[in-house]
Amino acid sequence: MFLLAGLLLAAAPSWAQTVNVEAVTRYWEITDALRRNEPLTDQVWHNFLELPGNKAYVRSVYDAEDLARYRKAVEVAYMPLYDSLLQAKIKAGAWYYILANDYKQREQEYRAYVAQTAKSPAYLDLMYANAYAWLPARNHTKVADLHLYYVSIGNDATSQKEGIFYSMRASVDYAKIKPGILEGHEMHHQLHPPKDFGTVDPADEGVLGIxxxxENEGLADQVDKRYEMMTSDSLELRNWLLAPAPAVIHKMDSLIQIQVRGGAPSSRKQYRRLTNGSNGHLPGFYMSSVIVKNGYAKQMIDHAGDQVAFVLLYQKAAKKDKSHAPLFSDVSIRHFKQLARKYAKLRPAPVALAPK
Structure with missing residues (x-):
């Protein structure tokens, strides 16, 4: 049924690690009860969200208000007494109801995926291989005490200090594009530590942060999104991460110029708003794609973790780009180079003076 399953089972099992699927199996138990029109109590929902697979994932993806709406959508999607309401919500394009209904309609597909892949000891090998393709040799290591989780909430994947979390929907859909690329993207984050700049001046935190x-998402996006771009239904991805990117780059450039010319430095929060809250996917994927397209993939990989080197390499690639990728101004480029010199060596934290 799944190409990924065949590849995993055929591979040499060098790692015994498996994926924790407790949050998925508990979801199916809850929804089995909902199918019998048994109400979902607050305690059952709370206990479900407190499972290790759900806790960090939910915290990183949903706020309390969205989570309450999602819970309601799950109840409506699975309880037969709400069928008319469900159809109305789907017709109206209500996303959480569409998503919950998708989990219901594709449950057998998800069950098969879990059975055939999550317990395969070669699963981790494939994940590492996909991540290594976009990392320098020095980062071809193993993550100590790695925890992996499947969840049945939402359509996301995230890498957190507690482990890596994958929604069933995203995992299955990406596996159909190329086995293990979604998992490889999140593993890339675990293996891709940022450059240590030491103590950063407050005025530099915003631009270095963005x-x-x-750089962090732009490089990891090459693991999965470059393959998604090859599919026939990539329009949504193009509209999200590629079409708006030139305008975002120009706006970033304007903020940097304002700071260099004596204006107040923009905060990391301000820069993140500028990138539509994408955490760097926008314009990271666009910028890394320009770098790759113009022949600098190796240099980008060699400098993985160094955000200043990344933006300077983008500028070099953009100058060659036949589609006229946007350039940063000379003012911004000089500022980036100044930052590189300023933080070439670790800067220790200032020593607190004893009170007189």
Whole structure:
């Protein structure tokens, strides 16, 4: 049924690690009860969200208000007494109801995926291989005490200090494009530590922070999104991450110029708003794609983790780009180079003076 399953089972099992699927199986138990029109109590929902697979994932993806709406959508999607309401919500394009209904309609597909892949000891090998393709040799290591989780909430994947979390929907859909690329993207984050700049001046935190986000996601996006771009239904991805990117780059450039010319430095929060809250995917994927297209993939990989090197390499690639990728101004480029010199060596934290 799944190409990924065949590849995993055929591979040499060098790692015994498996994926924790407790949050998925508990979801199916809850929804089995909902199918019998048994109400979902607050306690059951709370206990479900407190499972290790759900806790960090939910915290990183949903706020309390969205989570309450999602819970309601799950109840409506699975309880037969709400069928008319469900159809109305789907017709109206209500996303959480569409998503919950998708989990219901594709449950057998998801069950098969879990059975065939999550317990395969070669699963981790494939994940590492996809991540290594976009990392320098020095980062071809193993993550100590790695925890992996499948969840049945939402359509996301995230890498957190507690582990890596994958929604069933995203995992299955990406596996159909190329096995293991979604998992490889999140593993890339675990293996891709940022450059240590030491103590950063407050005035530099905003620009260094957004450049870190852009480099971090831009490089990891080459693991999965470059393949998604090859599919026939990539329009949504193009509209999200590619079409708006030139305008975002120009706006970033304007903020940097304002700071260099004596204006107040923009905060990391301000820069993140500028990138539509994408945490660096926008314009990171666009910028890394320009770098790759113009022949600098190796240099980008060699400098993985160095956000200033990344943006300077983008500028070099953009100058060659036949589609006229946007350039940063000379003012901004000089500022980036100044930052590189300023933080070439670790800067220790200032020593607190004893009170007189």
């Amino acid at each position: 450049l870190h986000d852009i």
